Amino acid sequence: MSIWIARLVRLRWLILLLFVLVIGLLVMNYRHWDDRLSFWAEEQQVTAVEQQQSIWLPGYRAVLQGKPLQGLEDDELSGLTYGVLQGSCRVSRFFMQPFSVPVAPSRGSV
Known part of the structure; x- marks a missing residue:
């Protein structure tokens, strides 16, 4: 009988x-x-040698910096784009209808 108990205990441990x-x-x-x-x-x-020939950033950590946009705090923004030729930022927003909102970087809103 003790052999069966030992096997049962061993089986329980294996199942666990x-x-x-x-x-x-x-x-x-x-x-x-x-x-x-x-x-x-x-x-x-x-x-x-391969490390020297490639981009190697082992200590790089991404930092997310978000700033609220005045008047658009409660809206869902899909992205922020920068027009190089225009020298201004534009926020593309998609909610009910897609549209762009110009943002002046000098105001400090972005």
Whole structure:
């Protein structure tokens, strides 16, 4: 009888271990840790010569800086474009009807 109890306990531990492993794999896939791990592995294979020949930004961190636009705080903006020839910013907005709103950079609204 004690052999069966030992096997049952071992089976429970194996089921628990399998359950934890499956949950861990699902979390890893959901958080894209598998993609990060494969990218890191590929990055380790790059030689110093290849690093010199390419754009290499290992310490780069993107910083998002958003500023509210007066009169458009509650609207959904689709993008901000800059006209080089006109020397001004234009905000393209899509809600019910698409239209552009000129923004003067000297006013400090952008």
